[in-house]
Amino acid sequence: MKLFFMTLLLTCGLMASDAIEAAKKLGAENNYATAISKAEKEKKMLVMVVVKENCRWCDKLINNTLSAETVKSKLENYITLIVDKDDEFPSEFKENFFPSIFYIDYSTEKSVYSNVGFVGKPCFLNDLNGSLEIRNSRHENKE
Numbered sequence: 769m770k771l772f773f774m775t776l777l778l779t780c781g782l783m784a785s786d787a788i789e790a791a792k793k794l795g796a797e798n799n800y801a802t803a804i805s806k807a808e809k810e811k812k813m814l815v816m817v818v819v820k821e822n823c824r825w826c827d828k829l830i831n832n833t834l835s836a837e838t839v840k841s842k843l844e845n846y847i848t849l850i851v852d853k854d855d856e857f858p859s860e861f862k863e864n865f866f867p868s869i870f871y872i873d874y875s876t877e878k879s880v881y882s883n884v885g886f887v888g889k890p891c892f893l894n895d896l897n898g899s900l901e902i903r904n905s906r907h908e909n910k911e
Contacts, residue, residue: 787819787852790830794840796848800857803849807874813903814872815896816849818863825886826867836889842896847874871899873906880906 791798797806800816807814817834819826830850833839851857853866858877861870865884869892873880881899883891 786821787850787855790819790826791850794830794834794848794850796850798850798855800849800851800855803847804872804874804877807847807872810847812845812847812874813880813900814849814870814874815843815846816851816857816861816870816872818851818853818857818861818866818868818870820853820866823866829867829869829886833887833889833892839889839892842893846896869895871895871903873903875907 788798790796796817797803803814803816806812817829819830834843834848853862861868861879863884867884867886869883869887870879871881872878880902881895883895887895
């Protein structure tokens with residue numbers, strides 16, 4: 769019986785029950801205005817992950833993909849924001865599918881790429897690289 773409760777406690781501890789807890793776990797921001805300001809100051813793209821409570825795919829994205837060392841290392845070059853679907857952020861990023869991921873150019877506050885649903889590590893890393901290439905090509909074309 770002790771083993772059961774210890775296993776249950778450990779399993780619950782691994783789940784990100786809400787966006788604030790997930791942001792703390794990953795060292796991410798959890799307020800859009802703060803995150804976009806930080807992205808602008810540091811000249812980094814913003815990766816915004818929109819989650820909702822009791823979403824197993826959101827928990828899987830937080831606990832498997834975003835917690836992986838290879839992904840965490842790559843995210844050091846970005847500002848990461850994790851918000852709940854009901855938090856304050858621009859309506860253009862409101863979705864009905866979760867998790868939703870937006871790769872946002874700090875200078876325009878527009879998404880250069882987005883994805884919905886769970887994505888594994890290889891796909892997430894590919895999306896990071898692709899979004900940065902899209903953003904950079906848009907800035908080169910303006911010059």
